[in-house]
Amino acid sequence: MASIKVFGHATTTSTRRVLLTLHEKNLDYELVNVELKDGEHKKEPFLSRNPFGQVPAFEDGDLKLFESRAITQYIAHRYEDQGTNLLPADSKNIAQYATMSIGMEVEAHQFDPAASKLAWEQLFKHIYGLTTDQAVVAEQEAKLAKVLDVYEARLKEFKYLAGETFTLTDLHHIPVIQYLLGTPTKKLFTERPRVNEWVAEITKRPASQKILQ
Amino acid sequence: MASIKVHGVPMSTATMRVLAALYEKELEFELIPVDMRAGAHKQEPFLSLNPFGQIPALQDGDLTLFESRAITEYIGDEYSEKGEKLMCPGCNKVKALTKVWLNVEGQQFDPIASKIAFERIFKGMFGMTTDPAAVQELEGKLVRVLDIYEARLSKSEFLACDCFTLADLHHLPVIHYLMGTDSKALFESRPKVCEWVKKITARPAWAKVVDLQKQ
Numbered sequence: 001m002a003s004i005k006v007f008g009h010a011t012t013t014s015t016r017r018v019l020l021t022l023h024e025k026n027l028d029y030e031l032v033n034v035e036l037k038d039g040e041h042k043k044e045p046f047l048s049r050n051p052f053g054q055v056p057a058f059e060d061g062d063l064k065l066f067e068s069r070a071i072t073q074y075i076a077h078r079y080e081d082q083g084t085n086l087l088p089a090d091s092k093n094i095a096q097y098a099t100m101s102i103g104m105e106v107e108a109h110q111f112d113p114a115a116s117k118l119a120w121e122q123l124f125k126h127i128y129g130l131t132t133d134q135a136v137v138a139e140q141e142a143k144l145a146k147v148l149d150v151y152e153a154r155l156k157e158f159k160y161l162a163g164e165t166f167t168l169t170d171l172h173h174i175p176v177i178q179y180l181l182g183t184p185t186k187k188l189f190t191e192r193p194r195v196n197e198w199v200a201e202i203t204k205r206p207a208s209q210k211i212l213q
Numbered sequence: 214m215a216s217i218k219v220h221g222v223p224m225s226t227a228t229m230r231v232l233a234a235l236y237e238k239e240l241e242f243e244l245i246p247v248d249m250r251a252g253a254h255k256q257e258p259f260l261s262l263n264p265f266g267q268i269p270a271l272q273d274g275d276l277t278l279f280e281s282r283a284i285t286e287y288i289g290d291e292y293s294e295k296g297e298k299l300m301c302p303g304c305n306k307v308k309a310l311t312k313v314w315l316n317v318e319g320q321q322f323d324p325i326a327s328k329i330a331f332e333r334i335f336k337g338m339f340g341m342t343t344d345p346a347a348v349q350e351l352e353g354k355l356v357r358v359l360d361i362y363e364a365r366l367s368k369s370e371f372l373a374c375d376c377f378t379l380a381d382l383h384h385l386p387v388i389h390y391l392m393g394t395d396s397k398a399l400f401e402s403r404p405k406v407c408e409w410v411k412k413i414t415a416r417p418a419w420a421k422v423v424d425l426q427k428q
Binding site for chain 2: 051052063065066067069070073074077078094095097098101102104105106108109110147150153154
């Protein structure tokens with residue numbers, strides 16, 4: 001039986017962030033479904049795993065974690081020698097590591113807030129019978145466009161966001177980008193040549209394909 | 214001359230976060246003011262330091278960094294042997310718990326708490342008025358976070374483990390501002406949270422950051 005368990009829902013971007021990492025590392029795991037529509041994530045026993053009532057929660061033996069970006073970092077370090085290396089090429093080089101950290105902070109604080117709101121407005125709201133607020137879409141697309149302009153300039157210098165190799169920084173973006181490619185927001189990615197290439201690269205990875213199944 | 218330069222202003226919470234880490238590590242640095250009123254952070258040469266146009270940026274020799282929480286992590290790693298230890302000592306598992314609480318501050322606490330600070334304090338500085346309805350809604354969210362902190366701090370002396378780490382430090386700037394407003398009641402009414410706030414704000418390194426504001 002797998003010592004790694006993920007408590008989450010395979011459709012959510014945060015659960016997918018963790019599943020992607022596990023696939024990149026070829027790690028066995030068990031996905032324990034948390035039924036969001038029944039509010040299972042807001043009740044015990046899930047709250048004992050994540051008191052903030054959000055998926056995913058994670059277990060590796062007796063280590064219990066939550067917050068998807070903390071989980072992915074744990075996996076990347078703990079299983080550094082397995083599967084894809086998700087840390088910089090020289091993981092002991094503090095300056096290189098700092099560059100990856102900057103990228104992870106940018107994803108969490110600059111990219112994801114706008115991108116998640118766009119996915120919510122244009123996709124997830126429909127599941128709950130709510131209507132898209134086009135004013136919010138316009139506002140958030142303007143914010144996302146500014147971030148992507150910075151990414152375009154960055155990707156002209158480097159193949160990936162943190163340097164020449166694929167790292168957690170790129171990985172953290174994949175789940176929400178996959179959703180946005182199914183919305184009109186896709187144009188923000190396709191109209192920026194380097195960003196468009198980068199999106200194609202990261203979404204065609206076998207692990208990225210696996211989480212869509 | 215200090216090899217470390219911080220481009221920012223003492224009033225900014227993100228700049229304060231970095232200054233706190235530098236003082237905890239007893240590192241020499243030069244604080245280079247950025248003229249926010251003139252929009253210097255949105256133009257060159259600052260944009261070459263941080264293309265997102267936000268303070269602070271840090272230079273250490275020929276390394277340039279931005280995003281305050283990436284900078285503090287760098288300071289903790291690069292200068293791990295100097296001053297205070299800012300990470301839980303131990304193996305991958307212990308470090309992982311620190312990452313959990315670092316993410317909690319960044320994803321759960323800060324989005325709400327910094328909006329309250331903006332409403333109650335910074336809006337006034339820019340000639341705008343506080344929206345009491347917004348404050349009430351935000352405080353309703355913050356109390357749910359602080360209830361979780363209360364439970365956590367009943368089991369652990371600091372957020373990540375029994376020692377002070379960056380997970381605690383990252384909260385200092387916004388807590389400092391909120392404790393000067395009516396929102397302080399939310400912290401003071403929870404015994405463990407109250408004790409934790411007193412401990413972290415009493416640290417000598419933090420007092421130096423607050424002093425810089427007075428200059």
